Amino acid sequence: MKKILYLIAVIFLAACGQKEINEPKEEKILAPLEITKNDYDSFFLKGKKYLLPLSYDDFANNGIKLNEDEFYYPQINKNSQAMANLKADEVDLGATFKNDKSHAMDIKKSKIIELYINNNGKNKDFSISGLAWGDSYQKAKKTLKNLHIDEASKDSERTLNYNTDNNYVSLYFKDNKLCSAAIFSKSYMRDESYINGEFVVFGQTLKFPFTINDLESMLATNININRDYQKLDPKDKLTIKIYSPLFDSSEIKLVASGLDFELKNTSDKPVDIKDAQVISVRSDNSSDISIGNIYVGASIDELKIVDKKNQNPNRLNIEGKVNDHLTKFIFNADNDTDYIYYADDEMVKHIEIINTKEQ
Structure with missing residues (x-):
C-alpha cells in the first residue's frame, strides 16, 4: 500500500x-x-x-x-x-x-x-x-x-x-x-453501544452528527471526493461513494463495494461538501459498516437476538416486504438514529443508517 x-x-x-x-x-x-x-x-x-x-x-x-x-x-x-x-x-x-x-x-x-x-x-x-x-x-x-x-x-x-x-x-x-x-x-463486534446510536464505519466508532472532515480527522487521511460539486446550498443533498481506507488508488479497482454517504447542508449558507452533515450511510455489499454484531452477510439470527434484547421498549419493527425476497426491518436507536436492515430468510443483505432528525 x-x-x-x-x-x-x-x-x-x-x-x-x-x-x-x-x-x-x-x-x-x-x-x-x-x-x-x-x-x-x-x-x-x-x-x-x-x-x-x-x-x-x-x-x-x-x-x-x-x-x-x-x-x-x-x-x-x-x-x-x-x-x-x-x-x-x-x-x-x-x-x-x-x-x-x-x-x-x-x-x-x-x-x-x-x-x-x-x-x-x-x-x-x-x-x-x-x-x-x-x-x-x-x-x-x-x-x-x-x-x-x-x-x-x-x-x-x-x-x-x-x-x-x-x-x-x-x-x-x-x-x-x-x-x-x-x-x-x-x-x-458483539457490543450493545448500537442502542445509543453508535455504529462502526471503516473501523471507527461514529455517531450523528458528523462530517466528511470529521471522518478525515479520525482516519488521518484526505478523502478524495468528486469536486464537480464544490459546495452545497442550504438544504441541498448529495450522495457520494467512499471505499475502505485500507485500499489505495490502485487497489481500489479490485473492489466492487463501498459505502454511500448522503450529505446535507443543514446551515443557512453554502458550505463545502466536506463540511456538510452526513445524514445517512448505506451498505449494499460492503463489510466496512457494522452495528453491534450485524453487518451485510450476518445471519438473520442476529436480528432475532437484537429483537429479543430490546422488547422493553420494543425497538425493532418489521416494515414488511419490499420485494419478493427482502423484508425491511427498522431499529429505533437513541440519538435520532434509525438502523434499516433488508434481509431475506437467511441473512442481512443491505444496511442503511439514517439521522431521522435531518430527513
Missing part, C-alpha cells in the same frame, strides 16, 4: 440492481481437501497459521511489524479502535487494533481484530479457508459449500461474503481471480 489510509469517491454499486454478467465457463476443479471448522477460521501468512483476534506480538515475532513511517496512533483510547499498516519484507497489510480496556493503552498491547489483505505483489503465500490468490470464484464456492455465503457482482468484479464460527470474511475477485480479502473477528 502506497498510502495506508486513502479513500476515494467512485461509482455507485447497488447490490439490489446489479448487472448480470456472463458466467465464466465452469472449469474442472479437483475436489478440495476436507476442511475442519478450525481451518475455516484460520489463515496462513509468511509461513505461519493465525487466528483472529491476534496480539501484536503474534505478528511481530514473525517479522510483521507496525509501519511507523506511515501515520498511526501510538496510543488508543479506552474502548476504542484504530487502523494501522503492518509490513515485513514480503508482507504489506492493513489491520484494525482494538483496546477493550477501560484505560488508554499502547497500540502494541491492543488486539488485532480486523485484517485487510491484498494481492499487491506481496503477501504471496496468503491463504484462507483453503483458498489462495488467483483461485477462481467457482473454486471458492465449492470450497465453502458447507458455509453460509452471500454473493454480489458487477461487471468483472465479484464479492463473496461468508461466516465461520469465529469470523466474518469478505473475498473479492477481479476477472474471476481471488485478489483481496477482509477478515473480521466476530467476538469484537
